[in-house]
Amino acid sequence: MLNCSKSKEIIFAARGKRGKSVQLPSPCLDVERVSSLRVLGVIVNDQLTATDYVSNILASCNSLLYALRILRSHGIPDTSLHDIFRATVIAKLTYCAPSWSGACSAADRAKLESFVSRCNRLEYCNSEVPTYSDLTDEADDTLFSRIMASHGHVL
Numbered sequence: 001m002l003n004c005s006k007s008k009e010i011i012f013a014a015r016g017k018r019g020k021s022v023q024l025p026s027p028c029l030d031v032e033r034v035s036s037l038r039v040l041g042v043i044v045n046d047q048l049t050a051t052d053y054v055s056n057i058l059a060s061c062n063s064l065l066y067a068l069r070i071l072r073s074h075g076i077p078d079t080s081l082h083d084i085f086r087a088t089v090i091a092k093l094t095y096c097a098p099s100w101s102g103a104c105s106a107a108d109r110a111k112l113e114s115f116v117s118r119c120n121r122l123e124y125c126n127s128e129v130p131t132y133s134d135l136t137d138e139a140d141d142t143l144f145s146r147i148m149a150s151h152g153h154v155l
Contacts, residue, residue, distance in 0.1 A: 004028030050103040097139040
């Protein structure tokens with residue numbers, strides 16, 4: 001049974017091809033049509049790009065940097081600051097990365113790389129933190145390994 005009060009409609013269209021959208025019969029009247037949805041914390045838009053999500057996580061991570069700056073001003077040791085950075089900022093940047101990182105534009109990737117580079121320059125993380133593309137590659141490899149292991153394949 002569909003919960004009509006919690007339902008939304010999104011129509012995915014090919015880039016540059018905005019034409020008539022087909023109106024399918026709905027089990028609910030007046031379902032709201034949206035251009036983006038938050039699915040398990042990841043924003044999916046009607047163009048299937050990650051731009052909305054990247055903007056959202058960068059804003060959230062900048063708030064986390066403010067918290068890290070406050071912790072630093074209160075004298076937290078650098079090793080603890082680096083641990084907190086990995087547990088908060090890196091975790092947020094890599095959450096569900098295999099599901100959305102492939103939809104990033106070159107501009108989105110550049111923003112993410114620049115953010116990680118800035119964090120490194122400001123010494124919120126140690127110099128061992130890889131580039132953003134390396135982080136997403138690692139997340140992809142981990143997911144692939146888990147899938148292969150669950151199917152009985154050994155890598």
